[in-house]
Amino acid sequence: MKPTLIFWYEFASTYSYLTAMRIDAEGARAGVAIEWRPFLLGPIFKSQGWTTSPFNVYPAKGRYMVRDITRIASERGLPFRMPETFPANGLKAARLAIAARGWGATAAFSRAVFEAQFAGGEDISDDDVLAACLTRVGLDPASVWPRIMDDSVKAALKRNTEMAQGLGIFGAPSFTTADNELFWGDDRLAEALRWASAPMALPNSADSPG
Amino acid sequence: MKPTLIFWYEFASTYSYLTAMRIDAEGARAGVAIEWRPFLLGPIFKSQGWTTSPFNVYPAKGRYMVRDITRIASERGLPFRMPETFPANGLKAARLAIAARGWGATAAFSRAVFEAQFAGGEDISDDDVLAACLTRVGLDPASVWPRIMDDSVKAALKRNTEMAQGLGIFGAPSFTTADNELFWGDDRLAEALRWASAPMALPNSADSPG
Numbered sequence: 001m002k003p004t005l006i007f008w009y010e011f012a013s014t015y016s017y018l019t020a021m022r023i024d025a026e027g028a029r030a031g032v033a034i035e036w037r038p039f040l041l042g043p044i045f046k047s048q049g050w051t052t053s054p055f056n057v058y059p060a061k062g063r064y065m066v067r068d069i070t071r072i073a074s075e076r077g078l079p080f081r082m083p084e085t086f087p088a089n090g091l092k093a094a095r096l097a098i099a100a101r102g103w104g105a106t107a108a109f110s111r112a113v114f115e116a117q118f119a120g121g122e123d124i125s126d127d128d129v130l131a132a133c134l135t136r137v138g139l140d141p142a143s144v145w146p147r148i149m150d151d152s153v154k155a156a157l158k159r160n161t162e163m164a165q166g167l168g169i170f171g172a173p174s175f176t177t178a179d180n181e182l183f184w185g186d187d188r189l190a191e192a193l194r195w196a197s198a199p200m201a202l203p204n205s206a207d208s209p210g
Numbered sequence: 211m212k213p214t215l216i217f218w219y220e221f222a223s224t225y226s227y228l229t230a231m232r233i234d235a236e237g238a239r240a241g242v243a244i245e246w247r248p249f250l251l252g253p254i255f256k257s258q259g260w261t262t263s264p265f266n267v268y269p270a271k272g273r274y275m276v277r278d279i280t281r282i283a284s285e286r287g288l289p290f291r292m293p294e295t296f297p298a299n300g301l302k303a304a305r306l307a308i309a310a311r312g313w314g315a316t317a318a319f320s321r322a323v324f325e326a327q328f329a330g331g332e333d334i335s336d337d338d339v340l341a342a343c344l345t346r347v348g349l350d351p352a353s354v355w356p357r358i359m360d361d362s363v364k365a366a367l368k369r370n371t372e373m374a375q376g377l378g379i380f381g382a383p384s385f386t387t388a389d390n391e392l393f394w395g396d397d398r399l400a401e402a403l404r405w406a407s408a409p410m411a412l413p414n415s416a417d418s419p420g
Contacts, residue, residue: 060380170270187397202284
Protein backbone atom coordinates (compact mmCIF):
# COMPACT_ATOMS: atom_id res chain seq x y z
CA MET A 1 0.00 0.00 0.00
CA LYS A 2 1.15 3.51 -0.82
CA PRO A 3 2.09 5.73 2.10
CA THR A 4 -0.18 8.74 2.61
CA LEU A 5 0.59 12.34 3.45
CA ILE A 6 -2.17 14.56 4.80
CA PHE A 7 -2.15 18.05 3.29
CA TRP A 8 -3.70 20.52 5.74
CA TYR A 9 -4.66 23.75 4.05
CA GLU A 10 -6.58 26.95 4.66
CA PHE A 11 -8.06 28.75 1.68
CA ALA A 12 -6.90 32.22 2.78
CA SER A 13 -3.27 31.06 2.96
CA THR A 14 -0.90 32.25 0.25
CA TYR A 15 1.66 29.53 0.95
CA SER A 16 -1.13 26.92 0.75
CA TYR A 17 -1.73 28.16 -2.81
CA LEU A 18 1.90 27.41 -3.70
CA THR A 19 1.55 23.89 -2.34
CA ALA A 20 -1.89 23.19 -3.79
CA MET A 21 -0.59 23.82 -7.30
CA ARG A 22 2.16 21.19 -7.04
CA ILE A 23 1.43 18.65 -4.33
CA ASP A 24 -0.38 16.06 -6.47
CA ALA A 25 2.49 16.00 -8.98
CA GLU A 26 5.13 15.87 -6.22
CA GLY A 27 3.22 13.13 -4.42
CA ALA A 28 2.96 11.05 -7.59
CA ARG A 29 6.69 11.47 -8.20
CA ALA A 30 7.45 10.35 -4.63
CA GLY A 31 4.96 7.46 -4.69
CA VAL A 32 2.94 9.02 -1.86
CA ALA A 33 -0.85 9.41 -1.87
CA ILE A 34 -2.06 12.88 -0.90
CA GLU A 35 -5.11 13.41 1.25
CA TRP A 36 -6.45 16.95 0.91
CA ARG A 37 -7.78 18.17 4.25
CA PRO A 38 -9.11 21.73 4.52
CA PHE A 39 -9.31 23.35 7.94
CA LEU A 40 -9.74 26.84 9.37
CA LEU A 41 -6.86 28.83 10.79
CA GLY A 42 -9.16 31.47 12.30
CA PRO A 43 -9.99 29.55 15.50
CA ILE A 44 -6.32 28.56 15.92
CA PHE A 45 -5.12 32.15 15.43
CA LYS A 46 -7.80 33.32 17.85
CA SER A 47 -6.44 31.02 20.55
CA GLN A 48 -3.05 32.76 19.99
CA GLY A 49 -4.68 36.15 20.50
CA TRP A 50 -4.83 37.16 16.82
CA THR A 51 -8.05 38.36 15.22
CA THR A 52 -6.58 38.41 11.71
CA SER A 53 -3.69 36.94 9.72
CA PRO A 54 -0.23 37.32 11.29
CA PHE A 55 0.69 38.98 7.99
CA ASN A 56 -1.65 41.81 8.95
CA VAL A 57 -0.70 41.77 12.64
CA TYR A 58 3.00 42.12 11.69
CA PRO A 59 3.24 44.36 8.60
CA ALA A 60 6.96 43.74 7.99
CA LYS A 61 6.16 40.03 7.83
CA GLY A 62 3.25 40.72 5.49
CA ARG A 63 5.38 42.76 3.09
CA TYR A 64 8.05 40.09 3.10
CA MET A 65 5.50 37.33 2.47
CA VAL A 66 4.18 39.07 -0.66
CA ARG A 67 7.71 39.48 -2.01
CA ASP A 68 8.66 35.90 -1.11
CA ILE A 69 5.58 34.46 -2.83
CA THR A 70 6.16 36.71 -5.84
CA ARG A 71 9.69 35.30 -6.21
CA ILE A 72 8.68 31.67 -5.73
CA ALA A 73 5.62 31.90 -7.99
CA SER A 74 7.71 33.53 -10.70
CA GLU A 75 10.29 30.75 -10.48
CA ARG A 76 7.56 28.12 -10.79
CA GLY A 77 5.77 29.91 -13.62
CA LEU A 78 2.70 30.50 -11.48
CA PRO A 79 0.68 33.70 -11.71
CA PHE A 80 0.31 35.54 -8.40
CA ARG A 81 -1.80 38.45 -7.32
CA MET A 82 -2.87 39.45 -3.82
CA PRO A 83 -6.64 39.67 -3.49
CA GLU A 84 -8.03 42.98 -2.25
CA THR A 85 -9.50 41.34 0.82
CA PHE A 86 -6.90 39.50 2.85
CA PRO A 87 -7.34 37.20 4.56
CA ALA A 88 -10.50 36.01 2.84
CA ASN A 89 -13.17 34.26 4.84
CA GLY A 90 -12.70 30.69 3.60
CA LEU A 91 -15.53 29.05 5.54
CA LYS A 92 -17.85 28.38 2.59
CA ALA A 93 -14.99 27.35 0.34
CA ALA A 94 -13.81 24.85 2.95
CA ARG A 95 -17.30 23.39 3.38
CA LEU A 96 -17.69 23.11 -0.38
CA ALA A 97 -14.31 21.39 -0.63
CA ILE A 98 -15.50 18.82 1.89
CA ALA A 99 -18.84 18.40 0.11
CA ALA A 100 -16.96 17.94 -3.19
CA ARG A 101 -15.47 14.75 -1.77
CA GLY A 102 -18.79 13.09 -2.70
CA TRP A 103 -17.88 13.74 -6.33
CA GLY A 104 -14.18 12.93 -5.91
CA ALA A 105 -13.44 16.56 -6.67
CA THR A 106 -11.95 18.03 -3.49
CA ALA A 107 -8.49 18.61 -4.96
CA ALA A 108 -9.69 19.98 -8.29
CA PHE A 109 -12.20 22.32 -6.66
CA SER A 110 -9.63 23.49 -4.09
CA ARG A 111 -7.12 24.31 -6.80
CA ALA A 112 -9.81 26.27 -8.65
CA VAL A 113 -10.54 28.31 -5.51
CA PHE A 114 -6.84 29.02 -4.89
CA GLU A 115 -6.42 30.12 -8.50
CA ALA A 116 -9.48 32.38 -8.42
CA GLN A 117 -8.08 34.06 -5.33
CA PHE A 118 -4.32 34.24 -5.84
CA ALA A 119 -4.06 34.27 -9.63
CA GLY A 120 -7.34 36.12 -10.31
CA GLY A 121 -7.40 38.33 -7.20
CA GLU A 122 -11.04 37.38 -6.58
CA ASP A 123 -12.85 37.33 -3.24
CA ILE A 124 -13.57 33.70 -2.41
CA SER A 125 -16.14 34.55 0.24
CA ASP A 126 -18.35 35.62 -2.69
CA ASP A 127 -20.98 33.00 -3.64
CA ASP A 128 -20.70 33.75 -7.37
CA VAL A 129 -16.95 33.24 -7.32
CA LEU A 130 -17.37 29.88 -5.59
CA ALA A 131 -20.16 28.79 -7.92
CA ALA A 132 -17.90 29.57 -10.88
CA CYS A 133 -15.17 27.44 -9.30
CA LEU A 134 -17.60 24.51 -8.98
CA THR A 135 -18.62 24.88 -12.62
CA ARG A 136 -15.02 25.16 -13.76
CA VAL A 137 -14.23 21.70 -12.42
CA GLY A 138 -17.37 20.11 -13.82
CA LEU A 139 -19.52 20.21 -10.70
CA ASP A 140 -23.12 21.38 -10.72
CA PRO A 141 -23.60 24.19 -8.18
CA ALA A 142 -27.26 23.24 -7.84
CA SER A 143 -26.22 19.82 -6.51
CA VAL A 144 -23.18 20.72 -4.43
CA TRP A 145 -24.16 24.06 -2.95
CA PRO A 146 -26.99 22.87 -0.69
CA ARG A 147 -24.63 20.41 0.97
CA ILE A 148 -22.70 23.17 2.76
CA MET A 149 -25.61 23.37 5.18
CA ASP A 150 -25.46 19.62 5.94
CA ASP A 151 -24.60 18.92 9.53
CA SER A 152 -22.16 16.23 8.43
CA VAL A 153 -20.24 18.71 6.28
CA LYS A 154 -20.17 21.35 8.99
CA ALA A 155 -19.08 18.77 11.56
CA ALA A 156 -16.32 17.45 9.29
CA LEU A 157 -14.78 20.91 8.95
CA LYS A 158 -15.02 21.51 12.68
CA ARG A 159 -13.39 18.14 13.31
CA ASN A 160 -10.58 18.89 10.85
CA THR A 161 -9.84 22.16 12.64
CA GLU A 162 -9.86 20.52 16.06
CA MET A 163 -7.68 17.66 14.83
CA ALA A 164 -5.25 20.16 13.34
CA GLN A 165 -4.94 21.96 16.64
CA GLY A 166 -4.54 18.65 18.45
CA LEU A 167 -1.68 17.70 16.14
CA GLY A 168 0.12 20.93 17.02
CA ILE A 169 -0.68 22.68 13.74
CA PHE A 170 -0.40 26.49 13.97
CA GLY A 171 -0.15 27.54 10.32
CA ALA A 172 -0.77 26.44 6.75
CA PRO A 173 0.13 24.55 4.74
CA SER A 174 1.03 21.76 7.11
CA PHE A 175 1.66 18.08 6.46
CA THR A 176 1.30 15.07 8.73
CA THR A 177 2.37 11.48 8.17
CA ALA A 178 0.87 8.19 9.38
CA ASP A 179 3.02 8.47 12.53
CA ASN A 180 1.82 12.07 13.08
CA GLU A 181 5.11 13.72 12.20
CA LEU A 182 4.34 17.39 11.52
CA PHE A 183 5.86 19.58 8.82
CA TRP A 184 4.96 23.23 8.31
CA GLY A 185 5.29 25.28 5.17
CA ASP A 186 5.48 24.82 1.42
CA ASP A 187 9.27 24.66 1.82
CA ARG A 188 8.99 21.45 3.86
CA LEU A 189 6.99 19.47 1.28
CA ALA A 190 9.97 17.42 0.05
CA GLU A 191 10.95 16.50 3.63
CA ALA A 192 7.36 15.55 4.47
CA LEU A 193 7.07 13.30 1.41
CA ARG A 194 10.37 11.65 2.29
CA TRP A 195 9.26 11.05 5.87
CA ALA A 196 5.94 9.56 4.68
CA SER A 197 7.88 6.87 2.78
CA ALA A 198 10.79 6.46 5.18
CA PRO A 199 10.62 8.02 8.64
CA MET A 200 13.98 9.18 10.00
CA ALA A 201 15.46 7.75 13.15
CA LEU A 202 16.15 10.75 15.34
CA PRO A 203 18.07 11.29 18.54
CA ASN A 204 15.80 11.95 21.50
CA SER A 205 14.20 15.29 20.89
CA ALA A 206 15.44 18.11 23.10
CA ASP A 207 12.98 19.89 25.37
CA SER A 208 10.81 22.62 24.01
CA PRO A 209 11.97 26.12 24.84
CA GLY A 210 10.80 28.16 27.77
CA MET B 211 34.65 41.53 -7.90
CA LYS B 212 32.77 38.84 -6.02
CA PRO B 213 29.16 39.59 -5.13
CA THR B 214 28.47 39.83 -1.39
CA LEU B 215 25.63 38.52 0.72
CA ILE B 216 25.05 40.00 4.17
CA PHE B 217 24.24 37.37 6.79
CA TRP B 218 22.13 38.94 9.56
CA TYR B 219 22.13 36.78 12.66
CA GLU B 220 21.08 36.86 16.29
CA PHE B 221 22.93 34.66 18.75
CA ALA B 222 19.79 33.40 20.49
CA SER B 223 18.34 32.14 17.20
CA THR B 224 18.27 28.39 16.60
CA TYR B 225 17.85 28.75 12.85
CA SER B 226 20.82 31.16 12.78
CA TYR B 227 22.88 28.31 14.24
CA LEU B 228 21.93 26.08 11.29
CA THR B 229 23.02 28.79 8.86
CA ALA B 230 26.19 29.79 10.71
CA MET B 231 27.52 26.25 10.45
CA ARG B 232 27.24 26.13 6.65
CA ILE B 233 27.13 29.61 5.15
CA ASP B 234 30.86 30.08 4.52
CA ALA B 235 31.06 26.77 2.65
CA GLU B 236 27.87 27.50 0.69
CA GLY B 237 29.09 30.99 -0.15
CA ALA B 238 32.45 29.67 -1.39
CA ARG B 239 30.65 27.11 -3.56
CA ALA B 240 28.43 29.84 -5.04
CA GLY B 241 31.28 32.33 -5.52
CA VAL B 242 29.66 34.79 -3.11
CA ALA B 243 31.47 36.58 -0.27
CA ILE B 244 29.67 36.43 3.06
CA GLU B 245 29.56 39.37 5.42
CA TRP B 246 28.67 38.30 8.95
CA ARG B 247 26.54 40.94 10.62
CA PRO B 248 25.22 40.29 14.14
CA PHE B 249 22.19 42.24 15.32
CA LEU B 250 19.67 42.04 18.15
CA LEU B 251 16.15 40.74 17.64
CA GLY B 252 15.00 41.94 21.08
CA PRO B 253 14.30 45.55 20.08
CA ILE B 254 12.56 44.38 16.88
CA PHE B 255 10.40 41.87 18.75
CA LYS B 256 9.61 44.56 21.33
CA SER B 257 8.25 46.82 18.61
CA GLN B 258 5.94 43.94 17.63
CA GLY B 259 4.71 43.69 21.21
CA TRP B 260 6.72 40.61 22.19
CA THR B 261 8.86 40.57 25.32
CA THR B 262 10.42 37.19 24.51
CA SER B 263 10.97 34.86 21.56
CA PRO B 264 7.89 34.07 19.46
CA PHE B 265 8.77 30.43 20.20
CA ASN B 266 7.90 31.14 23.83
CA VAL B 267 4.94 33.40 23.02
CA TYR B 268 3.42 30.64 20.83
CA PRO B 269 4.20 27.28 22.46
CA ALA B 270 2.96 25.16 19.51
CA LYS B 271 5.41 27.05 17.30
CA GLY B 272 8.16 26.52 19.87
CA ARG B 273 7.58 22.77 20.06
CA TYR B 274 7.54 22.54 16.28
CA MET B 275 10.75 24.56 15.98
CA VAL B 276 12.64 22.18 18.28
CA ARG B 277 11.45 19.18 16.27
CA ASP B 278 12.21 20.89 12.94
CA ILE B 279 15.75 21.83 14.01
CA THR B 280 16.29 18.32 15.41
CA ARG B 281 15.40 16.83 12.02
CA ILE B 282 17.48 19.26 9.98
CA ALA B 283 20.50 19.08 12.29
CA SER B 284 20.34 15.30 12.20
CA GLU B 285 20.27 15.30 8.41
CA ARG B 286 23.29 17.62 8.31
CA GLY B 287 25.20 15.67 10.93
CA LEU B 288 25.12 18.61 13.35
CA PRO B 289 24.70 18.10 17.09
CA PHE B 290 21.73 19.96 18.56
CA ARG B 291 20.62 20.62 22.09
CA MET B 292 18.32 23.33 23.40
CA PRO B 293 20.01 25.43 26.09
CA GLU B 294 18.21 25.66 29.43
CA THR B 295 17.79 29.40 29.06
CA PHE B 296 15.99 30.33 25.87
CA PRO B 297 16.25 32.81 24.38
CA ALA B 298 19.71 33.67 25.70
CA ASN B 299 20.68 37.29 26.13
CA GLY B 300 23.11 37.66 23.22
CA LEU B 301 24.17 41.26 23.82
CA LYS B 302 27.73 40.57 24.99
CA ALA B 303 28.24 37.84 22.39
CA ALA B 304 27.15 40.25 19.65
CA ARG B 305 29.49 42.99 20.88
CA LEU B 306 32.37 40.53 21.09
CA ALA B 307 31.62 39.33 17.56
CA ILE B 308 31.90 42.92 16.36
CA ALA B 309 35.08 43.50 18.34
CA ALA B 310 36.53 40.28 16.88
CA ARG B 311 36.44 41.93 13.48
CA GLY B 312 39.68 43.68 14.49
CA TRP B 313 41.29 40.24 14.52
CA GLY B 314 39.44 38.99 11.42
CA ALA B 315 37.68 36.47 13.64
CA THR B 316 33.99 37.43 13.60
CA ALA B 317 32.85 34.30 11.76
CA ALA B 318 35.02 31.87 13.73
CA PHE B 319 34.05 33.37 17.08
CA SER B 320 30.36 33.45 16.13
CA ARG B 321 30.41 29.77 15.16
CA ALA B 322 32.08 28.97 18.48
CA VAL B 323 29.30 30.80 20.35
CA PHE B 324 26.55 29.03 18.38
CA GLU B 325 28.18 25.68 19.06
CA ALA B 326 28.59 26.36 22.78
CA GLN B 327 24.89 27.21 22.95
CA PHE B 328 23.15 24.80 20.60
CA ALA B 329 25.52 21.85 20.61
CA GLY B 330 26.77 22.24 24.20
CA GLY B 331 23.59 23.65 25.76
CA GLU B 332 25.60 26.40 27.47
CA ASP B 333 24.36 29.84 28.51
CA ILE B 334 26.05 32.38 26.25
CA SER B 335 25.20 35.30 28.51
CA ASP B 336 27.80 33.82 30.89
CA ASP B 337 31.19 35.60 30.76
CA ASP B 338 33.15 32.37 31.28
CA VAL B 339 31.38 30.67 28.38
CA LEU B 340 32.18 33.61 26.10
CA ALA B 341 35.80 33.78 27.25
CA ALA B 342 36.16 30.09 26.43
CA CYS B 343 34.76 30.76 22.95
CA LEU B 344 37.35 33.49 22.39
CA THR B 345 40.14 31.19 23.51
CA ARG B 346 38.85 28.34 21.36
CA VAL B 347 39.33 30.42 18.20
CA GLY B 348 42.75 31.69 19.18
CA LEU B 349 41.75 35.08 20.58
CA ASP B 350 43.07 36.42 23.85
CA PRO B 351 40.17 37.34 26.15
CA ALA B 352 42.39 39.89 27.89
CA SER B 353 42.72 41.80 24.60
CA VAL B 354 39.23 41.40 23.15
CA TRP B 355 37.02 41.58 26.23
CA PRO B 356 37.65 45.24 27.15
CA ARG B 357 36.54 46.27 23.67
CA ILE B 358 32.88 45.42 24.35
CA MET B 359 32.73 48.65 26.38
CA ASP B 360 34.07 50.74 23.46
CA ASP B 361 31.56 53.27 22.23
CA SER B 362 32.40 52.33 18.64
CA VAL B 363 31.52 48.66 19.27
CA LYS B 364 28.29 49.51 21.09
CA ALA B 365 27.34 51.95 18.34
CA ALA B 366 28.07 49.41 15.60
CA LEU B 367 25.69 46.88 17.16
CA LYS B 368 23.01 49.52 17.61
CA ARG B 369 23.47 50.57 13.99
CA ASN B 370 23.24 46.98 12.76
CA THR B 371 19.96 46.52 14.62
CA GLU B 372 18.51 49.77 13.27
CA MET B 373 19.66 48.95 9.74
CA ALA B 374 18.06 45.53 10.02
CA GLN B 375 14.75 47.04 11.03
CA GLY B 376 15.04 49.60 8.23
CA LEU B 377 15.56 46.82 5.70
CA GLY B 378 12.34 45.14 6.86
CA ILE B 379 14.06 42.37 8.83
CA PHE B 380 11.78 40.77 11.44
CA GLY B 381 13.55 37.48 12.19
CA ALA B 382 16.85 35.63 11.94
CA PRO B 383 18.69 34.48 10.02
CA SER B 384 18.06 36.99 7.26
CA PHE B 385 20.07 37.75 4.15
CA THR B 386 20.31 40.90 2.05
CA THR B 387 21.98 41.47 -1.30
CA ALA B 388 23.66 44.56 -2.78
CA ASP B 389 20.25 45.66 -4.13
CA ASN B 390 18.67 45.15 -0.68
CA GLU B 391 16.65 42.08 -1.63
CA LEU B 392 15.61 40.41 1.63
CA PHE B 393 15.48 36.67 2.32
CA TRP B 394 14.41 35.21 5.65
CA GLY B 395 15.28 31.83 7.08
CA ASP B 396 17.93 29.15 6.77
CA ASP B 397 15.72 27.55 4.10
CA ARG B 398 16.18 30.59 1.82
CA LEU B 399 19.99 30.54 1.79
CA ALA B 400 20.29 28.98 -1.68
CA GLU B 401 17.85 31.50 -3.16
CA ALA B 402 19.67 34.39 -1.48
CA LEU B 403 23.05 33.25 -2.83
CA ARG B 404 21.57 32.91 -6.31
CA TRP B 405 20.07 36.39 -6.14
CA ALA B 406 23.40 37.87 -4.98
CA SER B 407 25.03 36.61 -8.20
CA ALA B 408 22.10 37.07 -10.55
CA PRO B 409 19.05 39.04 -9.39
CA MET B 410 15.75 37.81 -10.85
CA ALA B 411 13.61 40.01 -13.04
CA LEU B 412 10.22 39.99 -11.36
CA PRO B 413 6.75 41.13 -12.37
CA ASN B 414 5.65 44.20 -10.44
CA SER B 415 5.18 43.12 -6.89
CA ALA B 416 1.57 42.98 -5.74
CA ASP B 417 0.46 45.16 -2.86
CA SER B 418 1.08 44.10 0.66
CA PRO B 419 -1.89 42.66 2.46
CA GLY B 420 -4.26 44.58 4.65
